[in-house]
Each structure stands twice: as C-alpha cells, then as structure tokens.
Amino acid sequence: MFDRIRRYVTGFRSSTASTKEAVGREKRAHNLFEAAAAYVSARAEDDQDRVDEAADWVSPEALSFGVSELACRAVIALARERDESPGTVARDLLGLPVS
Known part of the structure; x- marks a missing residue:
C-alpha cells in the first residue's frame, strides 16, 4: 500500500515539475x-x-485603447512640461493652428 502512495506522489511531483517547465x-x-x-x-x-509584432500581442481593440491612453498621458506630460494647456499641445503636435 505504501508503495502505491509513494509511486502516486512521485508521479505527481514529476508531472508538476514538467508542467512548470x-x-x-x-x-x-x-x-x-x-x-x-x-x-x-x-x-x-x-x-x-x-x-x-506589437500589433499581434493584443487584440486590435485593446491596442487602440492602449495607444489612446498613451497619447493622453504623453500630451498631459508635455503640457505640464511646457506649462501649456493639453489642447494647445495636442494641436501643436499635429501641426494645427492654435484656435
């Protein structure tokens, strides 16, 4: 009986190790x-x-959300650095006239 338990535990350990690998x-x-x-x-x-490669990492919708979030954070950081409004910075980055 103990032999069966030992074999079971040994098999369980080796299968867990191979799963982790x-x-x-x-x-x-x-x-x-x-x-x-x-x-x-x-x-x-x-x-x-x-x-x-990066486009294949996540769904197109997730990538779009991530790029949008990155753009927002970048404009906010640049606006703080320049001491300007985010709208002014965004328009400047896109080459649009100041409104």
Missing part, C-alpha cells in the same frame, strides 16, 4: 500597455517588423 518555456503574455508602448515606439522609428 512547460509554462516557463511558453511565451509570456503582453498587456495592452506594453503592446501600445512597443507599437508607438516602433512607429516612431519606422520599424514595420516591430509594429507588426
């Missing part, structure tokens, strides 16, 4: 903010391979 080898999932940062920086550097 398999998980460690799997590609880590990226979150939408990592994808957005990689996507935008690749676009800024005109690196189409990196753009395509």
